Amino acid sequence: MRVVVAGGHGAIGLRLLRLLAEAGHEPVGLVRNPDHVGDLTAAGARPVVLDLESAALDRVVEELSGADVAVFAAGAGPGSGAARKLTVDRDAAVLLADAAVAAGTRRYLLVSSMGAVEPEPGHDLQVPEDPSDDDVFALYLQAKGAADAAVAARDLHWVILRPGRLSNDPATGRVQLAPTVEHGSISRDDVAAVLLALTRAPVTGRIVELVAGDVPIDEAVAALTR
DSSP, rough: OEEESTTTTTHHHHHHHHHHHTOEEEEEESSSSSGGGHHHHTTOOOEEETTTTOOOOOHHHHTTTSSEEEEEEEOOOTTTSSHIIIIIHHHHHHHHHHHHHHHTTEEEEOOTTOOOOOOOOOOOOOSSSSHHHHHHHHHHHHHHEEEEEEEHSSSEEEEEEEOOEEOOOOOOSEEEEESOOOOOOOOOOOHHHHHHHHHHHHHHHHEEEEOOOOHHHHHHHHTOOO
16 A cells, blocks of 8 residues: 655654555655655655645645545644644645545545644634644644545545644553543644554544544544544
């Protein structure tokens, strides 16, 4: 299975690429910084330098051609400023979805965020002047919600995953995964493991929240098909 991961050098994306390689799949990681190529190669992935903030649709379609799954695990990251919440967390996710439709890559997994706020119809997000940290975080959640809504409107077999507070704790292999769960944390290792399970599960058209829990990951993902 060929899986293309946007945000291939991110904290979740790199973990996912490594898991895909270990499972015998063909992982491809999209990164915008050429300095990250070596880390992806070491993880067993094929690196592609491609900046989704500036790339043309045709260029992204080229990289998705022949792929079985597209995963958006990119993010502007802390300290990146308000504007990049729109250009990365919203626009890049939508660009990848549009490219997946054009390339015939039907399976699309989107890493969103618990608390994402879907926009009101006709509401255009704006970057506030001199935003506070709270303003930036609010815009981030709105940008995530806008991306979620846009992806859900595409003709794709999509799943939108909304993790809780991310940690670097060791993986437990046990989670809570459902349309709504209590707020909590989840290790990045476990998020990557859930994404791996979702690449091969017959789950589609679902928005699900994810935190640490007691259910083995394979069981939690299988329950989404019932």
